[in-house]
Amino acid sequence: MRIKAIEIIGFGRWSKQNFLVDRQLQVFTGPNESGKSTIRAFIVGVLFGYPSKKAHQNLYTPKDGSQYGGSLVIEADHQDFRITRIGRTKTTLKIQNLTANQEVVSPEKWLSEQLSPLTRETFDHIFNFDQRDLNRIETLTELDFQKLLLNIGAVGSTQWIDVGQNLDKAADKLFAKRSTKRPINQEMQHYRTTQKTLESKSEDLVAYTALQNKIDDTNQAIKKQQNKVKLADQQYQNQYLLLQKYDLFYQLQQLRQKIARLKAIPIISQNDVSQAQSLDLQINHLQAGIDREKKALNITKKPKNSDLDYDQLRLMLLQIQTDVQDYHQTERQQEEILTAIEDIERQFSDEVPSVLSTEQQQQLTHGYNRKLWWLTGIFGVLGAASFIFNPYFAIILLVLAVGSGSYFWQTQKKHQQQINHILKAYAPLNQQQILDIQLDLKQLPQLDEKLDQCDNLIDSQRFAIEQRLNAVQDSIETHYENERPEILINQLLNELQKRQIEEQNEAALSATHENERLMSIQLQQSTLQKRKDDLSELLHQYKLVDVNELLVQYKASQEQQQQQQRLVDLNSQITVEEQQILSRYDDKMALSQNIDHLKQGVQKERTILSDLQRQLAQQQANQARLTSDDEFMSLQQEVANQKTAILDDFTEYLALKLSSNWIDQALSKASQNRFPKMLEKATYFFEILTQHKYNKIIFDDHKIMVMVKQTNVAFEMIELSTGAREQLYVALRLALAFVINDIIQMPILIDDSFVNFDGQRKASILNMLMHEINGQQVLYWTTEATMFDTKNICNLTKDVTYG
Amino acid sequence: MKFIHAGDVHLGNPFSGLDQQLPYELKNKYKMPQLRLLQP
Amino acid sequence: MIDQAINSAVDFILLPGDLYNSTQTSPIIQDVVSTQFERLNTAKIAVYLSFGNHDFAADTQPHLPWPDNVHVFNQDVHTYQLSTQDDKLVAITGFSYQTQRQTKGLAGDFPIRDRQVDYHIGMYHGTVGTEGDAYAPFNVSDMLAKRYDYWALGHIHVRQTLNQVPFIGYSGNMQGLNRKETGEKGYYLVEENNQQLIPHFVPVAPILWDTLCIDEMSSEDELIQYLATFPREKMTLLSVIIQANHLPESFKQRLYSHIILDKLRQEELDRIWVVKLIYNPKDVLSFTDNIDQQYWQEAFNEIDHHFRIDDYLSNQVPTDIREFFLDGVGMDSIKIRMKQIIEERRQNHED
Structure with missing residues (x-):
């Protein structure tokens, strides 16, 4: 962009003022306070916007109340434009394309595109050599230069530098190498402290191990002490047992003495004793037996007879048998009678009727009364016959007939009734049968009587039989069940037979027995003698006379043996050692005292043991406390958590730091390609400005150094004089503007007062500007322009009108 | 024959990467996860 | 792990380094180690213990006496022998760290496989590297040259296998300690199969x-x-x-x-x-x-x-x-x- 004209309507001291601007170099001269800076501000204002209300900021309000603003005529893209910006607070922007005679649509957009990538700040930094910079020269740092430099590659990226700085600052707020207050530093202190606490916990481990050893020792001591207790207790127990035995011991002693006093009794073996006794017994027994048998023999033995006359009895039985036959005969008779009676009775359906009287019989046979019948008949006939003759007679005859007839009828009825009555009684027989049966009926009572007789006879016969049979049975003393007589008789006969035979056998047997008995008596006697001999032999062995003596001696020897045995028993219950020990004591009391003494001893040992156990419990409790104390674990986790926090914070810290570096690096890269060119140009300008004093500018690790041509000695920027620093600054700025040419061309606005140079230098700068920078437009405000050999000088006091 | 190969038991090793916000219940429930491996 | 060792009746346990977290321990840890090793002693399970970079001074610090079943490696390479329940003869070679970094590798000091034994096992706490690197640097080829049947490695917390047969590998730690140590953690239960020692991973981390x-x-x-x-x-x-x-x-x-x-x-x-x-x-x-x-x-x-x-x-x-x-x-x-x-x-x- 090139400025062609400045048209101010109202701005600061200027009002309705136009200036023409040379394409290449336009100089504005005038003393101080002549509105030089105003024009510059105007240019910047039109391009980037008028100043806003801020502290210490000149608003350039038009003095005479003219409309605020104005226009710039510029050349861009080979075309002329008029950029008109009116009004400070409510600004309107109009851009007219003068060449094409068109208004530019979206002027703001167009303008910012044209100016891109410049902002007001970057424009000021690069193209506007402002008076403000003058004040800052003293404090110019490398950083400022850096910023400038970085502007080359990435114009408008100086914000990134600020960002980078902020990030760096933010990082430093978190952590600094030697700080104690910063958060991360504090965290680290905390962390170290916790770690130390953790380390100190390891002393717990020493205590733990030591305590464990102590516990082991205590356990050992307890074991030993337990043995001691056991031993003491055993001793006590032993003595106590001895005490129990003391009584026995006493008995032992007494017994010993007793035995010592007695004489020995020869021992009789139990065998001999029992044998003697048994022999004695046998002898007695045998003797008694013999006596008894002898006695028995003397009593005449009658074979056991039954006093029974068998023959007689047999005869009786046979008689009874005959009786039985008679009896049966009677029975048969009875049967017959019974049958006959039954025959008669059977004929009737009901009870047997009584015998008919003769009359009745006649009735039956005759049937009806013939006489009467004939009578009636006669009367009747006569009557009828006589009717002819004599009716009265006839009537009387008839009446008689009737009368006899009725009488006949009545008697006939009665007769019939009687017949019916008879028929009923004799049912089911008919009349003839009835008549026939009258004979039987007459006999019936006789039959009954006979039957009774038979019954009686049967009874008596039976009774007699029974009696006689019973008698027989009584005599033989057996009774059979009520059987039929015949059977009974047979049984009895058999029995008699049997008995008779038995008796005979017995008799034979008893004879034999007697013989035997005699023999046995003999035998027994011989045995008896043998036994007697044996016994006397036995007794002789012991020089004794009889069994009693033997027994007495035996008992005595037994007693003696028992005593011996007791002695042995007692000895076995009390060992030799024990006896020795016990014998040392005068009496029970002494032993008892010793026992008490031992008891106390046991107590003492027990007490020691329980003390040790208590000690163990205490140690174990302490140990348990150590092992249950998990503070160690919690501390470990605490340390880990703190470490996590520190790592997170350091991550943030490093991210900030590295981001800052990153920005630097990126910017540096971005500016990399332009940098050498710029450096070269700056060096060149610097050499000229310093009149060849310095010939090199060196950038080293964010430091700027300059080299003296003659001596090749390098000086840091800080070491330069203010003047040299200014020159360096100018050289760099100009180089910057120069190099940036390929991105954007803007006019350089230089305020003379900024440049603290003498006339000569000023000229050289301008020469540089004009000759070195192709096409670069320069607007130069100065107080005097004598050194300029140009026509483009606008005298602000003369050539203009003031508002 | 059989045997166990168990490397890097790291008894009692705390967890890394947990911040202080770990809730109390979780802290206590899993207080000693390493030891849990060895507790009967 | 100890519970399972006792339940499975293993013959022995190898702890190739870093049993302890650091050279500092506390009574609790001592107590636990002592109790658990005693349990193993009662169950007749041997323990082979070497110290690594984290616990290299553990044996010199005050500690409870080791029970009889615990065999500790000191700073020289040493071989122990044992006979197992099923009458196998096993040799175990290992060493403990002298310093925290142990820049000297000791694989070379291990003896060649003992012919007399059924199995020869190496315990090594360290990492692959060249002499002068930290943590007992070694090469897998050095180990293979010894012809052992199994190398129980320690130091790396990530379970990994350097060589399949014979097995040379890290069991990893049994509990992850930080964000990097993810996934299941546990130990190796190693059994023989056709004269080879095959490890089987058992996860235990809570x-x-x-x-x-x-x-x-x-x-x-x-x-x-x-x-x-x-x-x-x-x-x-x-x-x-x-x-x-x-x-x-x-x-x-x-x-x-x-x-x-x-x-x-x-x-x-x-x-x-x-x-x-x-x-x-x-x-x-x-x-x-x-x-x-x-x-x-x-x-x-x-x-x-x-x-x-x-x-x-x-x-x-x-x-x-x-x-x-x-x-x-x-x-x-x-x-x-x-x-x-x-x-x-x-x-x-x-x-």
């Missing part, structure tokens, strides 16, 4: 660490849903990484200020604790500004390449903290954050 990556997300509730439906059987410490792009600015703000993390934790989801919530969108730095994208990228790479932790954290800062930034995980967090910072600033710019 708590699992896991990671959930979310590529697409439309709302915070959806995020909660993802968590609620995350499959888990055990208590899980979960790292959630949101990789979704184009998330609204408000959401990002809530992310950076930890509001979302708090919200997730307040949900009190069963068996899940969200350890960390990371926002790492797939699209890399995608803003435009006056500085060319290319320069940002190049600059980033250079920063990354030249980064030395010592430039920023002096050795006043404890080593274990500085070490964190030496590896990928530490740097990744920083890099993610850097991108976020720059993006935030750029947003501010545009605003």
